[in-house]
Structure formats: C-alpha cells, structure tokens
Amino acid sequence: MGVSTRLKQEAADNGMFQLDQIRAPPRVVTVPVGPGENGKALYIHGQDTRQAAEQLHNLYGYSVLVSDVISLDRKIPDQRDTLCLQEDYPDDLPQVSVVMIFYNEALSVVLRSVHSVMNQSPPHLIREILLVDDFSDKPDLAFPLESHISTNTKLRDKVKILRNTKREGLIRSRLKGVQQAQGPAVVFLDSHIECTPGWLEPLLARIRDNNSTVACPVIDQIDTKTFAYEQPNYLAGGFSWDLTFIWINVNKEEMARRKSAIDPLRCPVMAGGLFAIYKDYFQHIGAYDPAMEIYGGENVEMSFRVWQCGGRIETVLCSHVGHIERTAKPYLSFRSDDTKDIDIEVNKVRAAEVWMDQYKRYLYGRKPYLKNISYGDISERQALRKRLGCKSFQWYLENVYPDRLEQTVESGFYRAWGELRNVQTGLCLDHIDGQGVGLWDCHGHGGPQL
Known part of the structure; x- marks a missing residue:
C-alpha cells in the first residue's frame, strides 16, 4: 500500500477529519521504518487528503495526519559536530x-x-x-x-x-x-x-x-x-x-x-x-x-x-x-473563569517593573497602554531581588547583551523615544501598509507610531 493510500485509509478508519467532533485516537506506529524516517519530509498526496490535513493543521498548529503515520521511534541523524x-x-x-x-x-x-x-x-x-x-x-x-x-x-x-x-x-x-x-x-x-x-x-x-x-x-x-x-x-x-x-x-x-x-x-x-x-x-x-x-x-x-x-x-x-x-x-484561547479574560501582557509588565529599572520606559514606549494595566503585587519578587543581591539592568545590558544597549537613547542610537505628533492636526507619524511612512490618527498603542 502506497503512502497516499495508507494516509487515506488511516483517515477513513479513524474518522479524524470530522472536526466538529472529537477526533478518534490514531493508530500509533512504533516500528522505526517507513515514512519520515531519518528526519525526512513526508508529503501528503491527493486533494481530499490535503484539504483534510490542512484543517487539522489549522486546529493543532501542525500536521496531525503526518505525525500519526510517522513512527513514534523514528530515527533522527546525529546532528552534532x-x-x-x-x-x-x-x-x-x-x-x-x-x-x-x-x-x-x-x-x-x-x-x-x-x-x-x-x-x-x-x-x-x-x-x-x-x-x-x-x-x-x-x-x-x-x-x-x-x-x-x-x-x-x-x-x-x-x-x-x-x-x-x-x-x-x-x-x-x-x-x-x-x-x-x-x-x-x-x-x-x-x-x-x-x-x-x-x-x-x-x-x-x-x-x-x-x-x-x-x-x-x-x-x-x-x-x-x-x-x-x-x-x-x-x-x-x-x-x-x-x-x-x-x-x-x-x-x-x-x-x-x-x-x-x-x-x-x-x-x-x-x-x-x-x-x-x-x-x-x-x-x-x-x-x-x-x-x-x-x-x-x-x-x-x-x-x-x-x-x-x-x-x-x-x-x-x-x-x-x-x-x-x-x-x-x-494556550492563547485560555479563560481563567466564566467572567474574566486573561491578558498575558501582564507577564511583561511584571518582568519590567521588577528587573528593568529605568529601562522599563522602553517597554512602555513601545506599548503605552501597558502603563495602565493591573499587574498585581510584586513585593515578593522585589524582595527576592534584594535578598539575592542582584545586579542592575544596566549591568545586564553592558555585560550580557551590549547589542541591545546600543539601541537606546543613552547610547546615542536614538535622538528621542516616543511618538511624533502634530499638535494641531492630532496626527502621528506612522508606517502605513503599502505606502511607507505617513500620517495617521494617533492611537497611543506604540508600535510603528514610536
């Protein structure tokens, strides 16, 4: 049986394309031979099978159909020097x-x-x-x-x-x-x-x-x-x-x-x-x-x-x-309860407030709306930093990530940091898709309007 025929048969047997229902468990393949072995690509043939595979890809973020056919014990060539x-x-x-x-x-x-x-x-x-x-x-x-x-x-x-x-x-x-x-x-x-x-x-x-x-x-x-x-x-x-x-x-x-x-x-x-x-x-x-x-x-x-x-x-x-x-x-379609959506941007604010010292302004410059986000109590994390005797963010940039330090106002890379607004028209300098740099309504969300 060819790979294409086998894929179609697997699909028919398992009912895996009925995406409005829960997909049945696949037949796991444990013999390290066949499709995908040695890290090779496995391509799907047949219009119907490709369409079904694309639907599953959109659902899972990868081709479940291909994965189900490849052995669980497939060999990958040694990647080392x-x-x-x-x-x-x-x-x-x-x-x-x-x-x-x-x-x-x-x-x-x-x-x-x-x-x-x-x-x-x-x-x-x-x-x-x-x-x-x-x-x-x-x-x-x-x-x-x-x-x-x-x-x-x-x-x-x-x-x-x-x-x-x-x-x-x-x-x-x-x-x-x-x-x-x-x-x-x-x-x-x-x-x-x-x-x-x-x-x-x-x-x-x-x-x-x-x-x-x-x-x-x-x-x-x-x-x-x-x-x-x-x-x-x-x-x-x-x-x-x-x-x-x-x-x-x-x-x-x-x-x-x-x-x-x-x-x-x-x-x-x-x-x-x-x-x-x-x-x-x-x-x-x-x-x-x-x-x-x-x-x-x-x-x-x-x-x-x-x-x-x-x-x-x-x-x-x-x-x-x-x-x-x-x-x-x-994970991005997550709700903590029936009434409240979670904003994972709170993670960035907590990191900035505890560890970035004066450089946190660059986060807020990029995303001004984060200034108003509720990020909870950070006193325990601040106490952790003090207890461990941690160095400054300036030290981190100078000694660990100097390439990022170069892209700051302090280094002279930028003359200024923030939006460029015409106070009379209320328009801001922006990057407009397909048109390059132009004027657009100021939105206060940072991004290209920095």
Missing part, C-alpha cells in the same frame, strides 16, 4: 526529572516526544518523565495515553502523568511538575519535540560544572507540515523592547571569547521551552513568578533574573533537540 563525539563526560552526572506540559496536543506527538527522550538518553540518567496535563479535553489524551504508557515496558516505570483539575497555564503547570520531581536536576521540554543522539549528557555536564548554569540545547526545527528535521538558523536568543523573544546572531565578541568551535555560547535570553537546571538552583533563584499567566514572557523574566543574580545561560552546541514551532497556540 564531529568534535562533540570526542568529548568525555563524567560518570557522576546528575539524574534528571524531565517535565513536559501538554494541553490538547495530538497523541502521536506527545508519545513521540516521550519515546525520543527514552530512546536517546542513557537509562540511568532518567529518574522520571513527568507529563503534566493542563486539563486537556481530547479523549485520546486520557485512557489511550495512559494505556500506551502502562503497557510499554520502557515507559511504565519511568513516566508519570499528573492531571490538573482546571486550566492552570504552562507556568503554574511547570511549577507543579517541579514540586513532584524526584531528580536533583530538572529538564524542561515541550511536548512537541524529538531528542537526538547524545542530547542529554552535554547539558548535564554543564550544570554539573557550575550549578548556577542554565543549559539550553540547540533547538533544531521540525517542519509543521512535513515533519522534516532541519538545522536552525540561530543559536542565541534576545528580546525586543516590547519584551518579545527574538532569535539573534551571535556577536563577534562572543565568538572570539570561545576557544573551540563546540564551546557553549552565552545566551542573553533563552527561548524557554527547553533547558536543564538543578532543582535546588531553580528554587533558589525564585523558580517562576507564580502570578504570571499562561505562558509568554516568563522566559525573558527568568533570563533577566538568572543573569542579574549571578547565574548564566548557555546554548550547549553538542546538544540538539528538534522542536515544532506550532502555527496555532492552544
């Missing part, structure tokens, strides 16, 4: 608790993430895998998930499922996972990843050498439509002045500081989904801010905190983990 193969790692690396949060993921994607951790990790280093379900309502994430784990001899003694009784969001769900973690080290992973050979030991070696290190793997890309495994374009993260995470080029000074092509890179801001850290250190520096909502901005806040309070964040080049950057984000 050949120099990494010559590295020797200590025998006393710490055991880890792997914490994964999921909410309405496709079953095959969650299981492939779990399988890849087990398949590509030395068994003695995995203390447990904690799957925290943030109140999913997909039935295949209930009994079918538990059945697969309980009947798999490799998984049943290692994998534990923790169920939230209401939606908590990624941040508080991760805190729940850490509270249950038994290993001395914690590795946070998203639930839509694939680990590659040798991914774990380099991360653990870095935190063993310095227990105030946060070690991040190179985050490779898994295509959302074909599940092709691809190399990344960037190795380090930063932030824009609206506190959005961005990928950045590694500057010349950082490249020159390293003695080897595989030495870790200092990273100003981590992407946040995938990293290793000692549990004690995670708790010592304040874990996550529990008053932050859902997810978004917690990685930027934690990066500021780690660097300013004496730690460091590294991209470990000998560790590679593939990640699906979903085109749809289930």
